[in-house]
Structures are given as C-alpha cells and as structure tokens.
Amino acid sequence: MTNSAPLPATLERITLRHAASQSELDIYPFGATITAWRSRQAANRSAKDIFFLSERADLSGKQAIRGGIPIIFPQFKARPDQTHGFARTAMWNILKRSEDSITLRFSHTSTGVTNWPHPFTFDYEVTLSESLRTELIITNTGATEFSFQCALHTYFAVSHIDEVTVAGLAGLTYTDKVARRENCTEASSAFAFTQEVDRIYFNAPDRLVLRDKAHAIILHKTNFPDAVVWNPWSVKASEMKDLKPDDYQRFVCVEAGAIAQPIRLAPHGVWRASQLLSVSS
Ligand code: TA6
Numbered sequence: 001m002t003n004s005a006p007l008p009a010t011l012e013r014i015t016l017r018h019a020a021s022q023s024e025l026d027i028y029p030f031g032a033t034i035t036a037w038r039s040r041q042a043a044n045r046s047a048k049d050i051f052f053l054s055e056r057a058d059l060s061g062k063q064a065i066r067g068g069i070p071i072i073f074p075q076f077k078a079r080p081d082q083t084h085g086f087a088r089t090a091m092w093n094i095l096k097r098s099e100d101s102i103t104l105r106f107s108h109t110s111t112g113v114t115n116w117p118h119p120f121t122f123d124y125e126v127t128l129s130e131s132l133r134t135e136l137i138i139t140n141t142g143a144t145e146f147s148f149q150c151a152l153h154t155y156f157a158v159s160h161i162d163e164v165t166v167a168g169l170a171g172l173t174y175t176d177k178v179a180r181r182e183n184c185t186e187a188s189s190a191f192a193f194t195q196e197v198d199r200i201y202f203n204a205p206d207r208l209v210l211r212d213k214a215h216a217i218i219l220h221k222t223n224f225p226d227a228v229v230w231n232p233w234s235v236k237a238s239e240m241k242d243l244k245p246d247d248y249q250r251f252v253c254v255e256a257g258a259i260a261q262p263i264r265l266a267p268h269g270v271w272r273a274s275q276l277l278s279v280s281s
Contacts, residue, residue, distance in 0.1 A: 011061050018100040021130040026068075030061050031088040032104040032124045035068035037132055039279050050132075050217065050279060052155040052251035056242045064088040066242040067155045067251075069134065071124065074116055074148035076228075076259045084153070087122065100128045107141075118146035120265075131278035138272075140265040147264045151228060151257030152275050159213045161249045165190040166229060168208040174201040193252065196233035202226050202260045210254055216280050221256035223273035228255035 013035070016025040026036040035057075037050040053067030064070050064084070073087035092104040106122040119142035125135040140146060158164045170189040175182045177198040186201065190211070204227035210217040221227070230253040232240065237248040256275045263271050 011059055014094075014097070014102060016097075016100050016102060016126070016128045018128045018130070023128060023130070025126070025128045025132065027102060027104075027126060028059075028065065029092045029094060029104060031065060031070060031090065032092040032106065033065045033068050033070055033088060034126065034132075034134070035065060037128075037277075039130075048215070049157055050277070052157040052247075054243050054247060056244060058242055061089075061091075063242075066240075069155075070153040071136075072149070072151040072153050072255075072257065073122065073138075074146075074150070076149040076151055076257060085149075086116065088153075092124065095123065102126050118142050118144070120146070131276055133274060133276045135272065135274040137270060138263075138265065140267055140269045143267050145264055145266050145269075147262040149257070149259050149262050150273065151224070151226075151255045151259060153228075153253060153255050154219075154275075154277075155251045155253055156210055156217055157250060158210075158252055161193050161231060161252070163213040164252055165192050165211045166208060166252070166254060167191075167211065168205050169201055169227070169229070172201045172204055174199045191229065193231050193233075196236055197229055197231045199229050200226060200257075200259055201229065208254060210252065214281065218278045218280065219254060219256065220276040220278075221274070222276075223271075224256035224258055224275070225261070226257045226259045228253065228257055228259070230255070 011028050011030045014027050023039045027034045035053045039050055051068045057066040070088040072084045074085045090106050092106045095103040095105045104124045121139045123137040127133040167190050169186045169191050172186045174184050176184050178196050203225055206221050208219045233248050237243045238245040
C-alpha cells in the first residue's frame with residue numbers, strides 16, 4: 001500500500017500525559033503506533049518504559065515501526081505485499097485529543113489508496129491513566145460485507161527473556177508456527193521462553209498476565225478472542241534489520257487478536273474491541 005500523500009521529512013510524535021499517575025505515552029499518527037508508555041506504577045517507581053522500541057526501528061514512515069503497539073489490520077497472515085495489513089503503515093488523522101487521550105481515524109474509500117477495496121472507517125481511541133486503554137472501532141461504510149482479521153501487536157519490554165512468564169494460556173489450543181503444527185494444547189500455567197516462539201492461541205481468556213522480575217503487566221482484552229505470543233529468538237532476530245541481534249532478550253510480544261475466525265462486517269456494521277493494560281509491582 002502506498003499513501004497518496006508524500007511522507008513528511010520526520011514523522012510527528014505526540015506525547016500524552018496523565019498528571020495523577022505521572023505517566024506519559026508517545027504515539028505516532030503514522031500507523032497510529034504507540035511507541036512508549038512510561039509508567040511510575042512499576043516497582044522501582046522510576047518512570048519505567050513498559051514497551052520495547054527497537055533502537056533500529058525505522059521512523060521514516062517507509063515501514064512499520066518495530067516496537068510499541070503496531071495495529072494489525074485487515075489481515076494477520078503473511079502476504080507477499082503486506083504482512084499484517086496496511087493499517088500500521090498508513091497515516092492516521094487526529095479526530096480529537098486531550099492531555100491524556102487521543103482518537104485517531106483511518107478512513108479508506110475505494111479510491112485505491114490501498115489494494116483492499118472495501119470502504120471503512122477505523123477509529124483508535126487511546127486513554128492514558130494509571131493504566132492504558134486502547135479501543136478499536138471499525139465501521140463498514142460500504143454497501144457490501146467484508147471480513148478482516150485484527151490484532152494489537154504489542155511489544156512488552158522485559159528485564160531479560162529468561163525472567164519472563166505468561167500466565168493464562170494453560171489448556172488452550174494453539175497453532176505453533178515454528179513447529180508448523182496445529183491443534184496443539186498448552187500445558188504450562190506459566191509459559192516461559194527458551195527458544196523461538198510464534199504461537200496463535202485460540203479462545204484465550206480475556207485476562208493474561210506477563211510476569212517479569214520486578215513487575216507484572218495485566219492484559220485485559222475485550223472482544224479479541226485470540227492471543228499471539230511471539231519471540232523471534234536469536235537466529236530470526238539476527239535476520240531482522242530493525243532489531244539488534246540480542247534484542248530478542250529484551251521483549252516479548254503478547255498480542256490480543258481476532259485471527260482464527262475473521263470478523264464479518266455487514267454494511268453499516270460496527271465492530272469494537274479493546275485492550276486494557278495495567279502494571280502491578
Ligand atoms: O505476531 C507474530 C508474527 O506474525 C511473527 O510471525 C513475525 O512475523 C512477527 O509477527 C513480526 O512480523 P513483522 O511483519 O512485524 O516483521
């Protein structure tokens with residue numbers, strides 16, 4: 001997908017602030033990508049960055065930003081031209097904003113801005129408080145039904161990959177994209193990372209907990225039935241030009257998504273989903 005408008009020399013970055021919790025959030029209208037959330041809720045009370053953002057992330061607008069929360073839409077699966085869809089590389093417009101909240105809108109008509117013909121509007125509401133709430137509102141503004149997949153591809157910063165577990169996955173059926181196996185069953189109640197992980201968990205509970213050495217992140221999803229867990233590990237990380245080879249030790253992706261059953265949206269239909277992230281020490 002290529003945007004019709006020329007890209008600015010440097011991408012605009014907007015910072016939200018929530019005075020009561022002394023937390024801050026950075027978001028780029030490019031891809032509506034949140035890239036940082038500095039929260040004082042973490043154990044050490046200093047402003048800890050909750051999200052991982054690669055030092056080699058491309059911030060030129062030529063490709064998706066490697067880190068924070070890229071938005072995956074309208075498809076999750078790989079495609080030669082557009083892995084994970086065009087939303088994360090589109091320029092979104094600011095609908096409204098305040099000190100601690102912002103709503104961005106991506107409107108697509110069938111004018112060929114993307115190679116996806118269905119008119120829609122996609123509103124992304126970001127609200128910063130002691131926690132971080134992101135709500136997605138997708139409306140079919142066309143005359144025919146379309147279906148899509150959607151996910152929040154969140155990169156959580158971790159103290160070290162060896163220190164991290166994910167709780168809430170036990171008993172779930174998942175597809176293992178590394179082993180290329182389907183219909184696997186998760187046995188672990190505290191999933192740890194010892195190798196490349198690329199799994200799509202189906203019908204995951206709405207509450208997942210990422211535990212790190214000094215704090216825990218509670219991810220509460222609404223209307224996102226699935227969850228993806230990803231870490232590229234050393235070989236894949238070394239092959240990715242917008243990651244440092246040892247960056248796999250610094251993040252885990254836990255992604256709320258609607259993947260297994262694409263969402264079907266009738267004309268004038270509206271689909272809402274949200275993610276609430278909170279930090280506990
Ligand atoms: O969410 C996991 C995944 O689909 C992996 O398969 C890997 O491709 C990752 O996303 C990153 O994809 P990207 O297109 O951002 O490089």
